[in-house]
Amino acid sequence: MLIGELAKKTGCDVETIRYYERERLLSAPQRSASGYRHYNAEQLGELNFILHCRSLGMSLADIRNLAAFKADHEHDCEDINLLIDQQIAKVHQQAEALRLLEQQLLALRDKCRDSHAAADCGILQTLVEAAEGEPCVCHTPFGQDNHGHSHDHDHAAKKNGRTQKGRP
Structure with a gap:
């Protein structure tokens, strides 16, 4: 899906999506030969995760930490509990x-x-x-x-x- 479609599905502004990419919170999408971004279900999930965390008032740094914990399934959740506390x-x-x-x-x-x-x-x-x-x-x-x-x-x-x- 193109960035406009991703924005529409998530209710997130296109510029905000680009910002999350620059901040490396959202993985880089594949690009077409003409340079258009093409997002997949994984990036949709990542963006929904970011947006959910933002709806809870979490900072980008906290979201980055939570994303790292999500990627490391063996990490002790005590650090996650501390972050939420x-x-x-x-x-x-x-x-x-x-x-x-x-x-x-x-x-x-x-x-x-x-x-x-x-x-x-x-x-x-x-x-x-x-x-x-x-x-x-x-x-x-x-x-x-x-x-x-x-x-x-x-x-x-x-x-x-x-x-x-x-x-x-």
Whole structure:
């Protein structure tokens, strides 16, 4: 089958298939005299394996390791278990980061409950003030923003010679 057919069968973009070939995750297909790639059932299986692993959030390096384990039937599966345990830990970290993000967004959403003109929107005002260096409700309850910057208001105000809202 040609690359377009493979893409259609798997739901994978043609450029992504080519990328997986360049990364040597997908074995190189045979080429016709005119240079067209011709894929077989083996490459279809390889691509489906890659796509399944990607759907589980696995990195290309992890997929490469799993493919090597798949090729070596005698390899102890403890390394596979460890790889999956590491992926589970990453998912837990991502879930916690999403929970914190949700709390931040909820705090920001609480700044404007009613319909107003944009000039009177508490959310927009908070975002503008934060961009100007003022404390914001969506980061201060957690001590730091997503970039690791501390939002210690007293320290920042003293450092800048200001009290709250930029007044001396």
